[in-house]
Amino acid sequence: MIVLLIYAAIFVASYVIVKLVVHRQARDYTSLKTVTFGDESAVTPNRIASVVSILSIFLLWAAFTGSTLVPRFLHAPGPFIGDATFTYTAEAEGQRDDATVTVRVFRVGEDVAVPEVDPGDGWAKNDSDTVGAWRSGLIRVDRNDELGRDSGHAVVAVNGQPIEPGGSVQTDFGRVGMSPKGTLNFEPAKGWQMEPIWLPPPEAVLTRLVEISREGYRDSTLWEHLGYSLFRVLVGFVTGALVGIPLGYAMGLSNWFRGWFDPIVEFMRPVPPLALIPLVIIWAGIGETGKIILLFLAALWIMAIAARSGVSGVRISKVHAAYSLGASKGQIMRHVIVPNSLPEIFTGARVAMGVCWGTVVAAELVAAEKGAGMMIMVASKFQLTDIVIMGIILIGVIGFGIDILMRKAEKALVPWKGRG
């Protein structure tokens, strides 16, 4: 919630600042327009906004994980680390006495020693213990007291505030609760930062990336994991396209093919490829064959439908013109129908590549020995959140890269798209 508010604040603040500081120098056509609201063509992505957007996500991430990459004053309040103290008042055999508890709060993973404390006077002795940050620990204060539970030892107040089983008292260092049986429970203040096990700081992810790209993970290098995923996508997509495009053409050109395959394609189209994973595993196991069959099926229908609509989308006057210019059926196919359908096929290919990439990761999550999805799934079982986040970022970057490549190819190969 806080994060969302801060994010919104950054959004507004950077807008105001950029508006004030940056005067648009370029006097392009759009800047001369007086009506821009509602004119879609006048809306172009503000590059400064994009940069600030990405930076602020990293900033928030860093600030709320106590990253060393950003200066300390930007950090959100961290969890309490160090020695926390509170006093308790115990009652036994009608006598009351106070004692102090010192709890050393440490970062989980670091070595820590129980602090030495002077037992103090009175029958209730001072206690000490350790608790990890973001954790909580039971503290048996009665153990070292002269009057134990057999004598009816009961804690009645913490820092002077009365407490009873089930209740709690807030201290400067965190919350002291009491279990139904009367044992104290110390929960050090968590601050606003995220525990690394939930969200590691950016540098931890980066270190992990360097480490895994050097040493690999689970007997394969990082590049092998990613390469396997990409390889599956590529093989699945190519085979899907090799079958799907001719199938789509046949459906666009022949009544019989259209009639025969329409029900199949229309039925398979709304079935998400993920729903096929169990069946494919039953049929082909969890090896490469199964994954490639799955991706083949994911790409097949998309490419078939794209090719079909590419053929149906040909203006009849183009076909008529070609016939009256003396072209044969084969020539019309090759010089009119195929090139005319290419823009649609490219659109389909972009969609199919995206779907395949998503499907391969999901399939690897379910079962695989190598692959990007397998990497994050195994890591999550061991609570290696940094690997999980690294994997997610890599998967996103690769998916984005694939789409950019497809768009570049589209621009180079079908420049007439949308200009018919």
Next chain:
Amino acid sequence: MNRRDGMSGLTIENLSMRFDLPNGTAVQALKDISLKIKQGELMSVLGPSGCGKTTLLNIVAGFLAPTEGRITLNGHLVKGPDAERGMVFQQGALFEWMNVRENVSFGPRMAGRREKDWGGTVDHLLDVVGLRDFKEKAVYELSGGMQQRVALARCLANDPDVILMDEPLGALDALTREKMQSLVLKLWKETGKTIILITHSVEEALLLGERLLVMAPRPGRIHREYRLPFADLGVGQDLRQVKRHPEFAQRREEILGMIWDMEEEIMGRTEESA
């Protein structure tokens, strides 16, 4: 070259076309049309929309088979589309994936001819239609008028006997249209092609048609036929000069009135049935 003998030319005999609609009714798009067009004639066709002009042209082109009647060209029966009957569409019939020159040379290339055979003709045609400097341009970068000039050149490069044009200038602005009309006349005179030109502009029909066919709707039939001097006058002339011809204005009023009457009749009929 002008083969104005009995066998040459385009003959349309007792042509009828009925579309059976899925709802059980039928549209009589054409009824009993007979025509003889000599080699080298330019005939324009006018008529209220829906009177079957496009249907007639599509049958002549061979895209549709008539329900009755037959068409012969130079003595042989028309059975389907063929390179001997070229077609110029209103728009959108160019191939965007080819540049201007590739579009124009499409016919010869499909016929398997070598560039050294067609290169000269194609380049000459591109000169004639004023696209010499646009040979390598993509067609979608050209203006509408230029695109229609590509379409004309593409049709001519294939050297058809008959050129069929379905409102070829319909999508152009008035100024471009006038220039294109001169170009069509010039090309017609230079090449001696038989041309059937459908238009919805009375002026265009008068200016370009040696013969002018006025069609009437429901069922589509020939209403009247004119023989006009303006096309011959217009060759190499300023077309505005021709429009000042006294007979031109008279004909224009006469035909406009005729078409107005037909349109009103259609409106009346639809109101009755409504």
